[in-house]
Each structure stands twice: as C-alpha cells, then as structure tokens.
Amino acid sequence: MKKNRLNTLPPALPLSFLLAFFLVFTSCNDLDRSDVNYAYLGGEIINPTSEYLVIKKNGKVLDTAYLDDRNRFSLKIDSVGSGLYVIEHRPEFQNVYLEAGDSLLLRANTLAFDESLHFSGTGDTRNNFMAEMFLLDENNSDLLVSYYKTDPARFIEKTDSIRAERLSSLERIHEKHKFSESFLDLARKTIDYESYDLKERYTYLVNKYYDEYAAQISSNFHDYRKDVRFNEKTLQCSPAYKRFIGNYLINRSFLWCEKQNMVEEDCFDLSNQENIKARIKMAGNLLNVPSLREHFLTKLGSLGIILAESREDILDIIALLEKKGLSENAIQDMKKLGTIQLAFLPGTILSDVPMITLTGDQKPIGKIISRPAIIFLWSIYSHDHQEEHKMMEELREKYPEIDFIGINLDVGETSNWRMAVQKYGYDRNNEFQLASSSVENRFLQFYLNKLLFLDSSGEVVIGDTFQNSPEFESRILEFLNR
Structure with missing residues (x-):
C-alpha cells in the first residue's frame, strides 16, 4: 500500500x-x-x-x-x-x-x-445526511422486533410512513443546499431499497414464525419487486442495497426449496447446504455488475465452506462457484478457506496446534485441555467480543464439567490481545492466542464466533456451530450425553 x-x-x-x-x-x-x-x-x-x-x-x-x-x-x-x-x-x-x-x-x-x-x-451536508440515514437504517432492527409480530397491513403502513418521512427530509434539505441530481437520485434509491429490505426481512420472519400473518400477505405485498434493479452500478457500494439483495435471495431460496419438496425445517435453515447453493445459483444468474457478483458469490461461497460438514460439501461449493464464473483469484481463496475448514470437520485431531499463553510461552492444544472443551474463536476487532465472553462466563457456571476456552485469532498482535484480556477482565486461565501459522489472517476472520467441541484428546466432535446459533445449548447437551 x-x-x-x-x-x-x-x-x-x-x-x-x-x-x-x-x-x-x-x-x-x-x-x-x-x-x-x-x-x-x-x-x-x-x-x-x-x-x-x-x-x-x-x-x-x-x-x-x-x-x-x-x-x-x-x-x-x-x-x-x-x-x-x-x-x-x-x-x-x-x-x-x-x-x-x-x-x-x-x-x-x-x-x-x-x-x-x-x-x-x-460536501458535508450530503454526507452528514447519509450518515444519519445509515444510523436510522441500523435502528430498523429494533423496528422489526416491534412490528414483525403484527399483521402485514399495519407493517406496510409503518414502513411506508418511514420511507415518506425520509424522502420528505431529503427534499427539505435539498431546497436549502441544492444537491446535484446524481446525489438526489442515489439518496432516493437508497431510501427505497432500505424500505424494500424491511419488507423482505418481514416476509422471512412471518413465514418462519407466524403462519397466521404469512397467510395474510396480500398478492400485491411484493409489488415493489417490479421496480427492483439488481445491477444498479451507482449503489454497488451501498450497505442498504446489498442487504436488500441478500434478504431477497433468502426469500427466493424458500420458494425454490418448496418446489424441491424439501422438509420445511430445512427450507428455513440458512446454514443448510442446499439452501446456500440455491442462493449462489440465483446470485450468479441475477447479478452482472462485477463487484456485486463477486461480493455475493464470495460471501455465500464462504458461508457454504465454513458450514460444510464433509470434504464433499467443500468440493461441491467450489465447483458451483467455478461454474458461476467467480474470478480465479477468488476461487483460489475459496480453496484456501476449504483447506482450513478441513480442520473443523469431526474426527480431525487438533492436539498439536500451537497456542500462545499470556506469559508468552507456546503450548499445543493437547497440553491445554485435559477434559471435554468448547473452544470459542474471537478477535479484539469484533464489536461483540465482550458479549461473547459474558456468555461463555455464564456457560462455565452452568456446565462446570466443560472447559470453555477462548482462542484469539489476531495472529501477530500478541501485545494488543494481552491488553484486551486485562482491560476487560477475561479469565486469564482460559485465554490463548493462535500462534503464527501459514494461514493468512484474513481467512481466520471467517471463523469468528465459531465453536469447536473437542474431547479430552483434542479430537473435533462438533465443528459446525456458532455462538449465535439458536441450537447452541442443545448441541452442548448433545456433546455431554454422547
């Protein structure tokens, strides 16, 4: 650089x-x-x-x-x-x-x-407006918590009023500051796609959790999809636009799933390999703006690989990405990620993987664990690492027969890791950092929040669970009762 x-x-x-x-x-x-x-x-x-x-x-x-x-x-x-x-x-x-x-x-x-x-x-006025809209968009998660448990008509009324209010705010500021037409066009489209995204997320939630409201979704509820353009070059950097496309692909994958006569539970499981493959195929067919296409094929391909439960799953995902025209450099990255994922598959022995202790010594995992252990992977750059550690502390009290061990993935940043452990008061007896390896740090970031369930010998028993998975605790019980 x-x-x-x-x-x-x-x-x-x-x-x-x-x-x-x-x-x-x-x-x-x-x-x-x-x-x-x-x-x-x-x-x-x-x-x-x-x-x-x-x-x-x-x-x-x-x-x-x-x-x-x-x-x-x-x-x-x-x-x-x-x-x-x-x-x-x-x-x-x-x-x-x-x-x-x-x-x-x-x-x-x-x-x-x-x-x-x-x-x-x-240029400050237009950028402060965008920053404010970004914050409001982020807060829409709270809106969904409040409104997805309501009927579609009320939800549409609420989201449409939010959209109208934001467009009105844009026009008022434009009257005073005279934005360029290109910025006005982009700002209006951004507001539109944020509104579309709310409706896509609502569709997913009610279809999964509220059959009564799902049945009330009218035939014109998704009429906005007629106005959607999946290759808006001016919006290819917009988080709202990309979030909309991602959630649209999720909902479309359920329709595909139903046509395949798959079990409903598998249809709504976003970590299901067939569901991920369906989204990869749709992204490959819908998107032709290079950065958007690369973004979604890489994102979905990475998800498929890190959730793979077998070598065959990994090879299938890579073959599909090649068929959909993912760039050669990105394909090589997916292959490297696939090699890393092999270490997470059940039956893999990790006892010799070297760790750094807070005192600066190196120890293999086999010298750290002596009984069943759950390893959680974290980074000092993750916004959620405090919540992750709080959850693990609660689980230590709830399941004293298991060791919950934190492994930091910020390889080469040992001093920063030590300061974070001290600053946040993390359990010093259960904190380690991955020692130097041939794996590039950028690949390790895909595994943040992922969990490894190891037996006392260092063998992977379960390797396809994340901390935010709804079935996390049921997997712990499965681990204990095996």
Whole structure:
C-alpha cells in the first residue's frame, strides 16, 4: 500500500486549520468547480485501531491514508467521479459521497464510530445526511422486533410512513443546499431499497414464525419487486442495497426449496447446504455488475465452506462457484478457506496446534485441555467480543464439567490481545492466542464466533456451530450425553 501524498502537515496544527488548508484549493475567489477533477479527504480518527485507513470504490482500493502522530490523515483523490466511496478503518467502514471539488473532513471515535461520525467542509451536508440515514437504517432492527409480530397491513403502513418521512427530509434539505441530481437520485434509491429490505426481512420472519400473518400477505405485498434493479452500478457500494439483495435471495431460496419438496425445517435453515447453493445459483444468474457478483458469490461461497460438514460439501461449493464464473483469484481463496475448514470437520485431531499463553510461552492444544472443551474463536476487532465472553462466563457456571476456552485469532498482535484480556477482565486461565501459522489472517476472520467441541484428546466432535446459533445449548447437551 502506498502512503498518501499530503500527509505532511505539522502534528500541532488544529483540525480547523486542516479544513482551511483544504478549502483554499476550492474556495478562493469562488473558483469554478467544473474545472476541477479532484477531491480532498481528510480528518481525525480518535482511538484508532490501526495506523491507516483505505478508501475504496466499486470494491477496489484507490489509496491508503496513514495517520500522523495526532491521528489525522489527508489525501487527494485525482480524477474523482461523482458517487459512493468506502472509507475503511478496520473493523469500521463508512460510505462517503464525493464530487469533484469536494474538500471533506471527517471526525470519528472508534469507541462509538457510527454515532460519533461527523463531516465538515465542502460536501458535508450530503454526507452528514447519509450518515444519519445509515444510523436510522441500523435502528430498523429494533423496528422489526416491534412490528414483525403484527399483521402485514399495519407493517406496510409503518414502513411506508418511514420511507415518506425520509424522502420528505431529503427534499427539505435539498431546497436549502441544492444537491446535484446524481446525489438526489442515489439518496432516493437508497431510501427505497432500505424500505424494500424491511419488507423482505418481514416476509422471512412471518413465514418462519407466524403462519397466521404469512397467510395474510396480500398478492400485491411484493409489488415493489417490479421496480427492483439488481445491477444498479451507482449503489454497488451501498450497505442498504446489498442487504436488500441478500434478504431477497433468502426469500427466493424458500420458494425454490418448496418446489424441491424439501422438509420445511430445512427450507428455513440458512446454514443448510442446499439452501446456500440455491442462493449462489440465483446470485450468479441475477447479478452482472462485477463487484456485486463477486461480493455475493464470495460471501455465500464462504458461508457454504465454513458450514460444510464433509470434504464433499467443500468440493461441491467450489465447483458451483467455478461454474458461476467467480474470478480465479477468488476461487483460489475459496480453496484456501476449504483447506482450513478441513480442520473443523469431526474426527480431525487438533492436539498439536500451537497456542500462545499470556506469559508468552507456546503450548499445543493437547497440553491445554485435559477434559471435554468448547473452544470459542474471537478477535479484539469484533464489536461483540465482550458479549461473547459474558456468555461463555455464564456457560462455565452452568456446565462446570466443560472447559470453555477462548482462542484469539489476531495472529501477530500478541501485545494488543494481552491488553484486551486485562482491560476487560477475561479469565486469564482460559485465554490463548493462535500462534503464527501459514494461514493468512484474513481467512481466520471467517471463523469468528465459531465453536469447536473437542474431547479430552483434542479430537473435533462438533465443528459446525456458532455462538449465535439458536441450537447452541442443545448441541452442548448433545456433546455431554454422547
């Protein structure tokens, strides 16, 4: 990755000076922005999780910005095209909408990234609007909890009123700030697809849990699908758009499942291999924008592989991905992931896999466990690691005959792992980190929240369960009673 070209500001300069530094290129004498083909992006990351951030467009990294000793960054984007870009500071990411002539500053605290994010400078109004919409979209999970247990007519009334309110808010801000037509078009589509996504998620929930309401879904409930475009190039970086496509594929997979006369329970099991394969086939048939196609084929292929229960399952998924035209580089990644998954299959012996202790020693798993154990895999970069550890602490009390062992997957970041264990008060006797291996860290992240049930010899007994699986505790009982 290359260092940005403008990261030379003295660290003592205030953020307001950095803003003025940007504005001088675009504001002096009211320069005609039509003659400008670049944009500036900079700002400050409070409590950074790494020393840099990257900016992407359409799935490709455009540049890398390194933080200075005041956690500030700046970069110039040449030949900028109006549209959505992605700023990524692992594990956080955020969309920004850039146009030629923008001088945009952001400020965010990783302890509450989305809530603290704020933009200033040229282009700030549209990006603050987008950030606010993103937060509201995230909060729609709470809406579903409240409204999916109601009839379809009331749900439609609620979601349509939310959509109308957001469109109205967009128009009010546009009247004052005069957005470009390209941004208005994108913002309206984003609001539409978020509304569509709520209806897709409602469809899934009532079909799975509430037959009474499922029977009340009218023939025109899904009329919005007639307006859906699955290859919107301007939305290919939009989380709302991709979330809609993902949930649409889930619902369509159930229709496919019914036609195959599969057992209903298997139809609604999103970890079922046949269900995953059905979604891969549909994604391959529906999507032709390269970044969207690659995103969904890779996402679903990865899911199929890490949930595989046999070598044959892994080979079937890879063969299907090849048939659907996944790129060669991505196919090689899927093969590497498949090799890792072999270690999670029942019967695999893991007793020789090396671990790092909090004191810096290395021990194989076989020296760590002496009785049945459940290993949970976690990362300091996961937002949920505190909740995960809280759950494991409760299970330790509930099932004292089992050892619950945490293995950290942030290979090479031993000091950060130790600080996290100390900071959050995790059980020091049951915390280890995976030692250096030939496996790239980016592949290990697929296994966060996954569980390994090992017998006292280090043999995998159960390897297809996640912490958030609804059947987690029933698998523990199965493990105890085997």
